[in-house]
Amino acid sequence: MSETIKVPTMAEYMTQGKQPEVLFWVGCAGSFDDRAKKITKAFVKLLNSAGVDFAVLGTEESCSGDPAKRAGNEFLFQMQAMGNIEVMNAYKVKKIVTACPHCFNTIKNEYPELGGNYEVMHHTQFLKRLLNEGRLKVEGGKFKGKRITFHDPCYLGRANGEYEAPRELLQKLEVELVEMKRCKTRGLCCGAGGAQMFKEPEAGNKDINIERTEEALETKPEIIAAGCPFCNTMMTDGVKGKEKENDIQVMDIAEMIANAEEL
Amino acid sequence: MQYISNILFLLLLIAGIGYFTKNIRKVIRNIKLGRKPHVTGNNKERWGNVIRIALGQSKMVVRPVAGLLHIIVYVGFIVINIEVLEIIIDGLFGTHRIFSSLGIVYDYLIATFEILALLVLIGVIAFWIRRNIQKLKRFWSSEMKGWPKNDGNFILYFEMVLMILFLTMNASDQVLQQMGSAHFTKAGIFPISSLIAPFFENFSEATLIIIERTAWWLHIFGILVFLNYLYFSKHLHIMLAFPNVYFGKLVPKGKFKNNESVTKEVKLMMDPNVDPFAAPAEGAETPAKFGASDVMDLSQIQLLNAYTCTECGRCTSECPANQTGKKLSPRKIMMDTRDRLEEVGKNIDTNGEFKPDSKQLLGDYISHEELWACTTCNACVEACPVSIDPLSIIMEMRQYLVMEQSAAPNELNITMTNIENNGAPWPFNQMDRLNWKEEA
Numbered sequence: 001m002s003e004t005i006k007v008p009t010m011a012e013y014m015t016q017g018k019q020p021e022v023l024f025w026v027g028c029a030g031s032f033d034d035r036a037k038k039i040t041k042a043f044v045k046l047l048n049s050a051g052v053d054f055a056v057l058g059t060e061e062s063c064s065g066d067p068a069k070r071a072g073n074e075f076l077f078q079m080q081a082m083g084n085i086e087v088m089n090a091y092k093v094k095k096i097v098t099a100c101p102h103c104f105n106t107i108k109n110e111y112p113e114l115g116g117n118y119e120v121m122h123h124t125q126f127l128k129r130l131l132n133e134g135r136l137k138v139e140g141g142k143f144k145g146k147r148i149t150f151h152d153p154c155y156l157g158r159a160n161g162e163y164e165a166p167r168e169l170l171q172k173l174e175v176e177l178v179e180m181k182r183c184k185t186r187g188l189c190c191g192a193g194g195a196q197m198f199k200e201p202e203a204g205n206k207d208i209n210i211e212r213t214e215e216a217l218e219t220k221p222e223i224i225a226a227g228c229p230f231c232n233t234m235m236t237d238g239v240k241g242k243e244k245e246n247d248i249q250v251m252d253i254a255e256m257i258a259n260a261e262e263l
Numbered sequence: 264m265q266y267i268s269n270i271l272f273l274l275l276l277i278a279g280i281g282y283f284t285k286n287i288r289k290v291i292r293n294i295k296l297g298r299k300p301h302v303t304g305n306n307k308e309r310w311g312n313v314i315r316i317a318l319g320q321s322k323m324v325v326r327p328v329a330g331l332l333h334i335i336v337y338v339g340f341i342v343i344n345i346e347v348l349e350i351i352i353d354g355l356f357g358t359h360r361i362f363s364s365l366g367i368v369y370d371y372l373i374a375t376f377e378i379l380a381l382l383v384l385i386g387v388i389a390f391w392i393r394r395n396i397q398k399l400k401r402f403w404s405s406e407m408k409g410w411p412k413n414d415g416n417f418i419l420y421f422e423m424v425l426m427i428l429f430l431t432m433n434a435s436d437q438v439l440q441q442m443g444s445a446h447f448t449k450a451g452i453f454p455i456s457s458l459i460a461p462f463f464e465n466f467s468e469a470t471l472i473i474i475e476r477t478a479w480w481l482h483i484f485g486i487l488v489f490l491n492y493l494y495f496s497k498h499l500h501i502m503l504a505f506p507n508v509y510f511g512k513l514v515p516k517g518k519f520k521n522n523e524s525v526t527k528e529v530k531l532m533m534d535p536n537v538d539p540f541a542a543p544a545e546g547a548e549t550p551a552k553f554g555a556s557d558v559m560d561l562s563q564i565q566l567l568n569a570y571t572c573t574e575c576g577r578c579t580s581e582c583p584a585n586q587t588g589k590k591l592s593p594r595k596i597m598m599d600t601r602d603r604l605e606e607v608g609k610n611i612d613t614n615g616e617f618k619p620d621s622k623q624l625l626g627d628y629i630s631h632e633e634l635w636a637c638t639t640c641n642a643c644v645e646a647c648p649v650s651i652d653p654l655s656i657i658m659e660m661r662q663y664l665v666m667e668q669s670a671a672p673n674e675l676n677i678t679m680t681n682i683e684n685n686g687a688p689w690p691f692n693q694m695d696r697l698n699w700k701e702e703a
Contacts, residue, residue, distance in 0.1 A: 007700045026696070028687040037699040058697040062686030070639045071675045072554065072661030074522040076683055078529040109518035114526065154640040159517025185645055186325075189583040194639030198678040198688050202636040205588030212583075 005044045009058040010091045020055040022126070023093045025107065027100035028063050029229035035236065036099075036229035042258035043099050043123055049261070050135040054097070060087050066102040069110065071195035078114060081106075085116035099123040099254060101155035101228045102193075108160070122156050124165040124227050124253055131172065140174030141260035148175040149221040150253075151212065151235060152187035153228035166227050169253050173260055178219040188212050190234035197230050213238025217248070224250045265357075272354035272483075279487030286494035290570055293608040296617075297563035304513035312650070317508040322648040326577070329393070332386045336422070339383035340501070343376050343429070350483050363450030373451035377433060381455045384426040391419045401576030404585075406595040411574055414496045421492065425485050432478035434460045435471050444468055447475075500573040504649040507571040510564045511650030516641045519658055524551040525666075554662025557623040558604045561656060568651040569601035578643035578653055584636040591636035593643035593653035599628035600656060625660050634660050635672055 013020055024047065029036040047054050065080030084107075088096075096118045098104050108120035121129070130136035150170060156162050163184045170177050182188040191201065191208025201207055213235055216224050224239070226232045229252075236250045251259075315321045320337065324330035352361045363369050394402045394415060402415065433456035439447040453460070463471060493499050500507075528550065531537050555561050558569075578593035579585050585592050603624045611617050625631075637657045644652050664670045671679070678688045686693045 005700065007697070009697070026699075028689070031696045031699060032687060032689055032691045037702065040699055056697065059694050061696055062693060063682045063688060065682070067688050068679055068682055069519060070658070070661075071671060071679065072658065072663075072665035073671070073679050074525045074553065074662055075529065075666055076679055078522075078525055079532075080682065080686070082529060082533060105515075105517040109515055110521065113521040154638070154642075155517050158641040158645050160515050186581065186642070188586075189638045189640035189642065191583060191587075191638060194637050195675055195678065196638050199635070199672050199674040201587075202584070202589045202591070202632050204584070204636075208583045208587050208638065211587050 005041060006048050007044055008055045009060075010055045010093075011058070011060065013055045014091065019092065021053040022095040022097050023088070023091075024054045024056050025064075025096050025098035025100075025103055026056055026061060027098055027103045027229070029233075030099055031061070033229060033233070035232060039099055039229060039232070039252040039254055042252065043254040045258050046127065046130075046136060046254060050130050052130070052135070057087065057091075064100075064103040064106045065110075066106045067195040067198060069106070070193070077110075081111055081114045081116070085111055085114055088116060088118070093118055096120045097123055097126040099227075099229065099252070101153040101159075102230065105155040105159050122160075122162060122165065122227065124156075124169055125162060127254065127257065128165045128168055131169070136257075137261070138169060138172040138257050139260060140172075141262070143223070143256055143260050144174040146175050146222045147178055147220060148223045148225050149178050149180055149216050149219040150183075150225045150227075151180070151190065151216060151231055152184060153226070153231050154187070154189050154193050156227055157187055158185060166225070166253050169257065170225060173256060175223075178221065180215050180219055182215060188215065190228075190231040190238075192230035192234045197233070207238075209234035209238040210241055213242055217242060217244065221248060223256070224248060225253055225256065226250060227253055269355060269357050275484065275487065276351065276354070279490060283491050283494070286491070289608060289612075290494065290499070292611075293604050294563050294566045294570065296559050296604070296607065297561050297566040298559075300510070300562040300564045302510065302564075308513055309509045309511075312511055312513075313505055313509050316511070316648070316650060317505045320648070325646075325648075329575075332389050335379075335382045335386040336390075339379035339386070342379055343383070345372070346376050346429070347483070347486060350479070354483060359446050360448060360450045363448055369450055370452040373433070374454050377430065377453055377455040380426045380429050384423060387419050387422045387426070391416065391423075394419075401580040404576065404579060404592060404594070406592055406598055407574070407576070411497065411598065414498075415574065417492070418496060418498050421485070421489050425482060425489065428478045428482040428485060430456045430459065432475055432482055435463050435466075435475040435478065438463045438466070439468065439471050439475060442468055442471075444472070497572065497574045500571050500649060503567065503571040507567055508650045510567065512644070512652055512655075516644055520655065522553065522662065525553065552663070553666035554664070555656070555659035556625040556663045556667070558600060558607055559617075560663070561600070561624075561659060565652070565656055565659075566600070566604055568653075568656075569597050569604060571649055572597040572601065572651055573649075574598060575648070577646040577648065578651070581642040581646040583638055583640060583642065589633075589636040590630065591633045593657075596629060596633070596653045596656055597651060600624060603628050625663065629660065631664065631670065634664065637661075 010023065026040055030040040062084055063080050064084065065077035068080060069077035096107060101122060104120055104122045107116065107118065127136060131138055148170060150166055152163060167177065188211065189208060190212050216235065224235050226235060232250055232252060239245050239248050239250060320334055323333050349360065349362050353359055393399050433453050436447060437453050437457060437460050440449045552560060558566060574594055576594050582591060582593055607617060610620055634657055639654060641654060644654050681688050681690050685691060
């Protein structure tokens with residue numbers, strides 16, 4: 001990457017006695033997974049270009065605890081949650097944005113009872129707000145007129161009722177949005193939730209991500225848009241399984257916006 | 264002698280309602296075997312849900328064909344029940360069509376009942392065709408073999424017979440009315456049964472009276488049998504749907520219950536002032552079991568869920584695991600929970616209190632494999648027309664497996680160890696969390 005991105009940490013802000021507008025919660029996938037790191041960087045570029053005063057926790061961030069909780073390890077989940085809450089409360093965090101719907105859901109819904117009360121937004125909601133405030137410009141660019149289908153992440157959609165923010169952003173990109181048969185409230189899971197990402201699926205006659213990818217392919221898309229690093233992995237694997245990786249890309253909405261602007 | 268039929272009717276009514284009450288009390292007792300739930304959120308929202316989801320059937324129409332048919336049967340069922348009130352009064356006091364004094368209102372009321380009865384009949388036949396001829400997949404899953412399949416059909420036959428009896432009663436009644444038969448006062452408009460009335464016109468008055476009385480008695484008898492059949496069938500939803508929707512989840516679907524007994528433990532662990540070797544205080548309650556292995560560990564709402572489930576299978580047909588051939592079926596989770604609860608209930612009936620039977624919900628009814636196939640995607644919860652939450656039961660049982668038995672799949676144990684050691688599900692060092700910033 002030629003240009004540099006600006007990623008201040010909460011610790012740096014604190015030494016300067018400053019408080020950022022929002023904490024960007026990167027999440028484990030966004031920090032370590034090669035594919036998801038690209039999403040993280042694309043989102044940071046958007047934050048930089050919109051002049052958003054943000055910071056990350058960096059090495060002070062730890063797993064939100066979502067996979068532990070959904071695997072049934074409430075103990076580990078609460079340990080993680082309380083550790084994170086302690087760090088964030090010490091920094092007096094008020095607002096959080098994250099590109100991972102699992103972190104989003106957990107911090108927004110499950111941290112309050114353990115003492116962590118924040119305004120939490122998914123990155124598509126945050127980008128939509130930036131757009132409405134005129135701080136971010138979203139134009140079609142190279143995606144104009146492209147056939148795109150959007151896969152609803154369960155933990156953004158059904159879990160939290162947000163179906164419109166990602167779609168509004170796609171509309172702004174002037175794409176031709178085609179919906180899959182199972183979408184929004186009835187969207188089919190990619191197969192990664194509930195800690196399935198980290199284990200082999202139980203015996204069946206098909207993998208869930210293949211089922212979902214086949215449904216996405218039925219819409220004849222040029223791009224499958226996602227809003228979750230795990231869905232992204234599952235759909236990317238599905239597309240590869242169908243040997244369509246040369247024709248069809250799986251992209252996060254943040255990447256699409258950043259690419260459209262050629263940031 | 265002349266009061267014999269009134270007395271007979273009274274006895275029938277007492278027996279019918281009495282036995283039903285006895286069984287409903289059993290349902291309530293069984294539900295109370297569960298843990299006391301924390302019901303939070305405002306009542307207004309809960310009543311709003313009852314009106315919208317239960318009374319208004321808002322979630323039924325997500326599937327338009329089944330939804331519409333169900334609304335017809337549901338409205339028919341409720342409205343035609345006004346007639347039952349008249350039947351009861353007539354039966355007790357030996358009157359005939361006591362409400363006929365309402366005049367024209369009564370005429371239209373009867374006409375409405377008749378039209379609804381026909382619609383219900385058509386609806387029920389359509390349901391039967393969907394189950395048995397069209398063989399919709401969700402009615403033929405593995406958990407629907409044997410009793411559940413027959414049960415579904417019995418309900419439909421019941422309703423068909425009741426509607427046919429109702430129309431037969433009216434048809435013979437109107438012919439008797441035209442004959443000027445004593446006791447059969449002229450009342451009611453019969454738009455549907457008048458179509459079958461010509462069939463009865465050549466019968467003698469005595470025969471017609473027998474037909475009319477037989478249909479009348481069988482109709483009320485059928486209703487009482489149906490009422491009592493509810494407890495033994497999957498059909499309790501016609502009553503329990505309302506409280507069940509009332510107690511439905513109000514918070515976002517993604518918010519899973521906080522396990523407070525764990526919070527207590529974790530807080531102790533994180534408190535530097537606590538002596539980790541201290542013996543528990545005298546009389547301190549033993550910490551609650553983590554998660555659920557049997558029905559008594561579930562909450563009363565979850566047990567109410569199990570009694571409310573009518574096995575429509577919408578949850579299962581939306582479940583990603585089930586659609587891809589995994590063993591998990593959210594409907595089966597609910598059916599198993601009810602079956603086990605009934606078993607526990609019978610155990611209490613026989614022994615006075617629950618005598619351990621070396622069985623439990625986990626393992627004997629619901630397998631580990633089913634539990635580990637869940638993606639927690641909430642599709643089942645979203646699909647349920649009466650706000651049942653099968654996912655919450657799956658989560659409680661996973662908690663038991665992991666925290667009480669350390670019985671997670673090995674890959675998940677590795678994942679959890681990673682989270683514990685380095686704060687991520689993968690074995691990356693927490694100190695490398697910001698490395699992406701420098702990577703090209």
